[in-house]
Amino acid sequence: MEFIYEVEGGNFIKAGNASSAVKKTLKQLNVDPKIVKRTVVALYEAEVNIVAHAYRGSITVNINARSIRIILDDDGPGIPDIELAMRQGYSTASPKVREMGFGAGMGLPNIKKNVDELNMSSIVNKGTKVEMITYL
C-alpha cells in the first residue's frame, strides 16, 4: 500500500503533518507501538529536514507485510558531504531556524538510530533522496 505526501519548504507550521498521518495509519494497522514510535520519530525528523533545508519535497510511504519503506525526495541545495552531515552536532541550519528550536545537529543521527536501514544520496544544488526502512 502506498501513501504520498507533499512537503512545502520553509513552512514550519505544516511540518509534521505527514508524520501524523503515517502514525495514524500505522496505529490502525495494529503495528507494535514501539515500531510506530521509532518510525514516526525518524519520519518527523526527516520531514522537518525538508522543511528546513529544501524548497519542496515528497514523501512516499510503502507498507507491506514485511516492512515500512519511506522515501523522502526533495528539491533543494543537496548535501555536499553526507558523512559529515551524519555526525552528531553538525548543523548547517540558519540562525532563524535554530531560533525555532530546530537545527541542533541531531537530525540525521537520530533518524539512523530509529530505522533499520538508512540510504541517502544527494546532488548539490539539485536535491536529496533519503530512504528509510523499518522491518516488521
Add this chain to the structure above:
Amino acid sequence: MSKQQIYHALKVDNNICYGCTHCMSVCPTDAIRINEGKALILKKRCVDCGECLKACPVDAIYVEQDDWDNIFDYECRVALVPAVFTGQFPTSISEEEIFSMMKELGFTHVFQAEFMVDVLNELLDGQIQRKPEKPLISTFCPSVVRLIQVKFPSLIDHIASVKPPVDASTAFYRKLLAAQGIPEKQIGIFYITPCAAKIAAIKGIGKDGEAVINGVINMSYLYNKLYTRIKNSKKEMRQLPVLPHLSSKAIQWSLTRGEADNMKGNCLAVDEIHNVIEFLEHLEDEDIPKVDFLELRACDQGCAGGVLLHGNRFLTVERMKRRAKQLGSENGHVNWKDHKDIIEDKDLFISKVNPLPAMTLDEDFAEALKKMERIRNLMCYLPGIDCGACGSPNCQALAEDIVQGKANLSNCVFLQRMMEKSNKLSSEHAIRIIEKTWGKDRLSKDCKKLGAKNEGM
C-alpha cells in the same frame, strides 16, 4: 483473547433520544453511531469524557448513578466530597453549613476527596525524579487515563503509579473509621462525583481487589437536594460540625494547574479533551521539548467543568479560589501524618494500567492492511461531506464501518442518489435504508419536534 468488560456510566435514554447527530459529531474518539434513530455508544472506544452529554439538545444522555436509598444499607454512611462541590454554592454559604445539611440528609460522616493531596504530591515529586519516561502523566483524570489506554497505548509507560486523591482518601478514611472500632461491613463510602469518568473508573475496579468505594451519587442530584433544603431552613436551628479543613493547595488541586503548580520541575497543564488529544499526538511524535510532569484534564477548567456540575465553570473556579484564600492559613484537625501507620502502599499506588487499543482495524496486521486498502478504495466514492446522515460520524468512519461489516455503502445518502440515478436502487429501498438508520417515520411531518411550530405541546 478474553473480552475485557469495560464499565461506562454514560447511557442513552432511548425514550428521549430522537436521533440527531450532535453527540456523534463531538465525540473525540468517534465512539457514537446512530442506529434505528437512536445514539449508540461503542463501549470499546468511549473514554467517558462526557462531551456527548454536553452536546445533547434534549438531555437524552445521562450518567448512571446509584440509588440514593443505597446509603441506608450502611450504619456508617460516609459522603466523600470533592472541593468543586462546595465551589458551586455562593461563598455566603459556609462549608460547615453545606456539610451539616448533608448529615441531615442521612450521611453520618462527610470527608473531603482531596484530603490525601499532600501525600500524593510528595510521591509524585519522587516519581518525577526517578521515572525514565518523561514526562510523567498524572492519573488524576480517569478519562485521560482511559484515553491513553484506548488511543495512545504507546504512552502507557508515562502514566504515574500514584493513585488519584479520591482513591487514596477513600482508603485512608476507611482505615481511620475501622481504627475507631467501626466494623468494616458497616462502612459505606459514597463518592459525590462531578463526572462520568470518575464513576466508570470506580465501578471498573474490584475484579481482584475489594470495592473501596461502595457507591456513587451524582453531584447535580445532591446539589438540588441540598440547595432546596438550605433555601428552606432556618439558620439558628443548625448544629455546625467541626471539619478537617483542606489546605489551600488541596482545595485547588482539581482545578486546571492545581497539580502542575505544585510539582517540582518543568510542569505543564492541558485541559479539555480535544486539547489533550492534540497534545498527546505531539508527545507521541516526540516533538515536544523536555517536560517533567503533565497534568491532563478532560474538562475545560478541570473538575470545575465536570458534566455533573450545576454552576458556570468559571464562576466555580472563582469561588473556589476565594474559599482557598479564606481557609489558606487554617490547618485541619485530622492530620494524615498522625495516622502514618495505617497507610499501606496499596492505598497509595495503582496497579498496572494496560493498553486497550480500540482504534485498530484488525488485530492481525495482514488483515488490517487488507481492510485499509478497501477503506482507501471506498473513500474514492464517498463524498467527503462528513454530514453524518449515514449514521457514522464522517465518511472515513463510514468506510471503516463498512469494512468491519457494520454498514453498507448505500447508507450514504449521496451515493443513494447516484444509485437511484443509475437505477441500481429503487426510491422505496432508499427510504427503507434511511429508516433503518434514523427510525421509522423519521422523515414524516412532525410539528412537535425541537424547533418546530408546536414544540413542547
